[in-house]
Amino acid sequence: MKKKPRIISTKQVARSRLFCVEEISLEFSNGVARIYERMVAGKNGAVMIIALTEKQELILIREYSAGTDDYQLAFPKGLIDAGETPLEAANRELKEEAGYGARELEQLKVISLAPGYFSHQMNIIFARNLYEEKLEGDEPEPLDVVLWPFNKINELLTLEDFTESRSIAGLMLVHQYLAKQDN
Amino acid sequence: MKKKPRIISTKQVARSRLFCVEEISLEFSNGVARIYERMVAGKNGAVMIIALTEKQELILIREYSAGTDDYQLAFPKGLIDAGETPLEAANRELKEEAGYGARELEQLKVISLAPGYFSHQMNIIFARNLYEEKLEGDEPEPLDVVLWPFNKINELLTLEDFTESRSIAGLMLVHQYLAKQDN
Numbered sequence: 322m323k324k325k326p327r328i329i330s331t332k333q334v335a336r337s338r339l340f341c342v343e344e345i346s347l348e349f350s351n352g353v354a355r356i357y358e359r360m361v362a363g364k365n366g367a368v369m370i371i372a373l374t375e376k377q378e379l380i381l382i383r384e385y386s387a388g389t390d391d392y393q394l395a396f397p398k399g400l401i402d403a404g405e406t407p408l409e410a411a412n413r414e415l416k417e418e419a420g421y422g423a424r425e426l427e428q429l430k431v432i433s434l435a436p437g438y439f440s441h442q443m444n445i446i447f448a449r450n451l452y453e454e455k456l457e458g459d460e461p462e463p464l465d466v467v468l469w470p471f472n473k474i475n476e477l478l479t480l481e482d483f484t485e486s487r488s489i490a491g492l493m494l495v496h497q498y499l500a501k502q503d504n
Numbered sequence: 505m506k507k508k509p510r511i512i513s514t515k516q517v518a519r520s521r522l523f524c525v526e527e528i529s530l531e532f533s534n535g536v537a538r539i540y541e542r543m544v545a546g547k548n549g550a551v552m553i554i555a556l557t558e559k560q561e562l563i564l565i566r567e568y569s570a571g572t573d574d575y576q577l578a579f580p581k582g583l584i585d586a587g588e589t590p591l592e593a594a595n596r597e598l599k600e601e602a603g604y605g606a607r608e609l610e611q612l613k614v615i616s617l618a619p620g621y622f623s624h625q626m627n628i629i630f631a632r633n634l635y636e637e638k639l640e641g642d643e644p645e646p647l648d649v650v651l652w653p654f655n656k657i658n659e660l661l662t663l664e665d666f667t668e669s670r671s672i673a674g675l676m677l678v679h680q681y682l683a684k685q686d687n
Contacts, residue, residue: 388617
């Protein structure tokens with residue numbers, strides 16, 4: 322394993338309400354110096370919930386996405402509040418965004434967004450044994466909840482509004498998890 | 505389908521060498537007004553290359569990631585240069601980062617990063633029929649190239665340094681693509 326680069330210095334170079342950009346000055350173990358930029362995320366991390374109904378349907382949300390200026394289909398997700406565990410946050414977000422709670426919640430993996438540039442961490446949570454419960458969220462308009470048969474993942478992957486890397490990564494993790502259980 | 509929110513105004517609120525943050529003022533079709541922030545990416549987009557050797561091994565790169573301050577295993581990737589097609593960029597990046605060219609390149613899907621906040625688009629390219637060719641890249645230190653048997657995806661997914669959402673999403677896309685071909 323290579324020795325990690327030494328961080329010589331870091332400084333904040335841009336900041337907005339949501340985003341904070343740091344410049345970091347690095348020296349690699351071979352002596353090469355570089356200046357990189359990275360975005361620093363909040364400390365608590367986030368959750369994405371892949372919930373499966375009794376009928377083996379995935380629960381998806383269709384929501385306006387400002388970054389791409391379109392409606393995107395993705396799994397429910399949100400930030401972990403201070404004092405919450407990832408599983409508690411997952412159940413809350415599932416109730417707020419989709420109108421379901423879960424009696425079984427399991428963390429499959431913590432994934433990163435684009436680790437070269439972002440410190441963000443997302444806990445992928447698999448939820449089953451669901452019940453109906455709606456909590457009030459802070460969405461500007463009601464979210465569309467879409468149920469999608471798990472055995473039609475192929476078709477889901479071809480949809481032009483199902484593009485989010487973390488949702489597709491989540492599918493991979495659940496797919497492998499369930500395949501392992503079947504063996 | 506819901507009517508898209510109307511963008512009332514946009515303004516740049518933060519900028520660094522790499523990142524540009526815009527504030528957008530929106531009115532949803534139900535009349536609710538919101539102010540969002542989003543990061544604006546370069547226009548050409550990016551590519552990620554999932555290359556499979558003749559021995560059915562995936563080609564991975566181990567590289568220092570400043571966002572998470574650790575070494576991460578991920579598929580080769582990079583920005584599309586002006587005038588390049590996504591497939592040309594994919595072949596160039598594969599040569600620069602991994603030391604291989606490909607005679608067969610196929611675009612599987614264009615995925616987004618976190619579409620609520622980022623406009624970034626990543627072309628997932630599947631590469632086969634490889635040959636050895638090294639192009640000079642701009643890496644500060646030599647990249648480790650790791651060959652991983654495709655039939656050991658399960659183990660790959662459990663590695664603590666294989667966390668990148670786009671790489672895991674890419675695995676899902678290749679997995680489904682090959683499963684379809686087998687049927």
